[in-house]
Amino acid sequence: MDGSKLxxxxxxxxxxQQVAMxxxxxxxxxxxxxxxxxxxTKPANSLDSSEQKCVxxxxxxxxxxxxxxxxSFGERIMSESQNMH
Incomplete structure (x- = not known):
């Protein structure tokens, strides 16, 4: 039983892990x-320096x-869960 739980x-x-990835x-x-x-704005074979900087x-x-x-979302969830207790 322990083996199946593990x-x-x-x-x-x-x-x-898969969902996170x-x-x-x-x-x-x-x-x-x-x-x-x-x-x-005008795709080419490579990015010019201004495009690189922008990206x-x-x-x-x-x-x-x-x-x-x-x-912020994590803090809100924690705050709401503490308020529920």
Whole structure:
């Protein structure tokens, strides 16, 4: 019985890891598309320096925003769960 419980826990952990990886991939895909569309007006074989700078800054701002929203959301959930007790 213990072996099956451990196996279930391992399965749950693996599923959580898989979901987290899929969320990261989705985030990166969305960020790349958004920043590319914003910064690259005339696609060519390579990015010029202003496009590179724009993409870098866009990705930095996007990640900062995602981090801030995630942190605020986490704090709100914690606050609401404490208020329920």
């Amino acid at each position: 196996s279930q826990e391992e399965l749950v952990d693996k599923l959580k 899929e969320n990261i991939e989705l985030l990166l895909t969305k960020m790349s598309r958004l920043c590319f569309n914003k910064c690259v 870098t800054m866009c990705m930095d701002r996007y990640m900062e925003t995602v981090s801030l929203v995630s942190k």
